[in-house]
Amino acid sequence: MRLIQGMVAAAAVLVVVSILGGLGLTVLTARTLDRIEARDEIRLVRRSIEVSLERMTRELTSATVWDAAYAAMGAKVDAPWADINFGAYYKEQFEHDVAFVLRDGRVIYASRDGKRGDARALGGFPAQAAPIAAEVTKDAAAVLAKGRLSTGAEVTRRGLMKVDGAVYLVAFASVTPESRAVADAYAGPPAVVVVARRMDGPFIRRFADDLGLEDLQLLAAPPGLKPRVQLADINGRPIGVLSWDAADPGLTLIKSLAPWLALGFLVMSLAAFFLLRRVMEALAQIRDSRRQLIAAKEEAEAANAAKTLFLANMSHEIRTPLNGVLGMAQVMAADTLSEPQARRLRILEESARSLMALLNDILDIARLERRAMRLREQPFDLVEMVDAACSAFSGAAAAKNLGLKVDVAPEAGGRWTGDPIRLRQVLGNLVANAIKFTEVGGVTVRVRPLTKGLRFEVEDTGPGIAPQSLPSLFRRFSQADLSMTRAHDGAGLGLSICRELIELMGGSIDVRSEPGQGSSFFFVVPLERLADQRPSLRVVGS
Structure with a gap:
């Protein structure tokens, strides 16, 4: 009996020792994984700072x-x-x-x-x-x-x-x-x-989002045992520390596998061996994934930098000769010209202005992509802004014998706070599209107040839009269909810019349309009212 008790006790001790040894080995592996992850993050932060400086130098030399x-x-x-x-x-x-x-x-x-x-x-x-x-x-x-x-x-x-x-x-x-x-x-x-x-708050937050780091901070001195990168100035003197919370994938992995670890350790060291092998495989996969992520991120940054430099150089290289064309066209218009010469000069000037508008649209898209577009917050008179946006197209409407009406609800009139330039750009774009695609009838612009903000609507009596074309209508370089593209000029950027500007303002834009029943484009923007109401119902053109 004593021999059996001794064997049981020895077995129990062996089980306890095996469990503790297995747990110790797993914890050691997890901590090793955490240290490797921290070293990878440190290398990634240092490399990303150097990449940012390289990109900044390319931007400067452009x-x-x-x-x-x-x-x-x-x-x-x-x-x-x-x-x-x-x-x-x-x-x-x-x-x-x-x-x-x-x-x-x-x-x-x-x-x-x-x-x-x-x-x-x-x-x-x-x-x-x-x-x-x-x-x-x-x-x-x-x-x-x-x-x-x-x-x-x-x-x-x-x-x-x-x-x-x-x-x-x-x-x-x-x-x-x-x-x-x-x-x-x-x-x-x-x-x-x-x-x-x-390297202010927005820069640090964007930097942290790009690298997937938690609670990234720029500090004057190192904070405890957190992963960190010592920053040195251009002369090698220390100027601060970038610090963040450790990801600790090993500890996370142990917590998620705790039930399976308990079961595995009960079957002695064999289960511990298979668990260790699995942890090592997971470590290898994590390291491979991080390398792929770093390579993909640098490739995307290089492509985006090349695109940004191209657009910036295009701004310099195209605008200068284009302004020269427009200026010379205006000088020539002051001369005495025959009717054929004047007509050709008008075509030249209209083509140059269309090209300038397309260039401005492309640069707006680039700014929106880079989040470089900044909205203004300033008081403006709603009626004056709507009139200004619509009156620019009264001549085009009259040339096609179309009515152009503006209906601002009396309770919506007055002064508001927002970005009147971008609101006018969006509204003018929608009015221009409505007139372009409408041959009979007219275009109506309506403005109604909401609990928080305003609702704008541009309704036309045009041919309408097929249901299958509506989902792609606000995409870049997209129009309703190929036949429309051939019948009416345009690069398909206007509605995309409208959507991104409205979303930047915190609003939304949509369309209702049926073939043969016309179209109604409407958008809602949150604005703050400043002044008294006043009615506004008028006809801009006929």
Whole structure:
């Protein structure tokens, strides 16, 4: 009996030891997985910061390697040119917070948030940037002295800087000529353009969403044992810490498999062996998935950067000659022309304006994709805004013998707060489409108040839209059907821009239509009322 009791006790001890050993081995494996995951996250954060700086440098040099920039920053600084091509361009296209130009340690142009200012608006930026800019100037002068031009002569620097208590991504680039004639026209010290983007709350949140990190924070000192990346400025000095909550996939995995672990450990070490193998397989899959995610993210960022640069360059390259065409057409219109010549000139001007409208639509799409579109909040008179949006098309309606009516409910009249420019853009687009596709009858614009905001409706007596075409109507580069595309010009961007603008305002847009019964496009936007009501029922055109 004692022998049996001893054997049972030994078996019990063996079971306990096996369970504890298995649990210890599993916990050790889970912690190892957590440490590997933390190291992968740290490498991903460091790589993403470097990718952001590389992209920022490409964005900067898209407007610095340019004959026009070299001439504008030459002996006589062209500040209005810099307002458009440096200040507004870097802010609107790439969301850079600061852009300024240094030459010989002196600020010759300064812009903050896309608006020109003096050097005092830059705070401590000029003093901290001057040594780096001096290095760029020295290298750029040496390269130009060797006869190099264009991208072969550009000199850049990039890194982090802490200015006035805030951390910025900063890029430097020399202003570089493309042609020998422009380079010879100015032989002074090269100018250096500096752009900076602040690592503020919205930047950190977007950065965390892109990388899938929880509670990412930019701190002055490391917080306990959380995963973190020490940030150093462009000169190697520590300036802060990026810290986040550990994902701990191993601990999560143990919690989800706890019942199976208990059952497995009861059948001794064999179950522990299979569990360990499964954990290792899961670890391998997680690491492979993370590598694929990093590769896909970098590929998508490169493609998006290329598209953004293409659109930005298109803005410079197409708008300038197109404005020249329109300007020359207006000059020619002032001359005495025969009727055939005047008709051809009108066709030329209308075609140029159509191309300009298409370019503006494409740039609006790019801004909406990059979330760079910013809405204004300002008071406006509803009746005046609706009249302005509709009166621009009264001539087109009269040319087709169509009625154009505006019906603003008396209780909706008065002053409201919102973005009247974007509201007018959406309403004008819908009215233009209604007139374009309507041959008989007319177009009616109605505005009605809601509990919170306004409801706009544009109704026409046109041919209507087939039910199968309605789902794709608000997609980009889409029209109702191929026959419509051939009968009426357009790139299919207008309704897509309308939808994205309305959704950006927090509203919604939809359509009701039946073949042969006309169409009704309507949208609802949340707006705040400011003024008294006043009626508005009028006929804009007939």
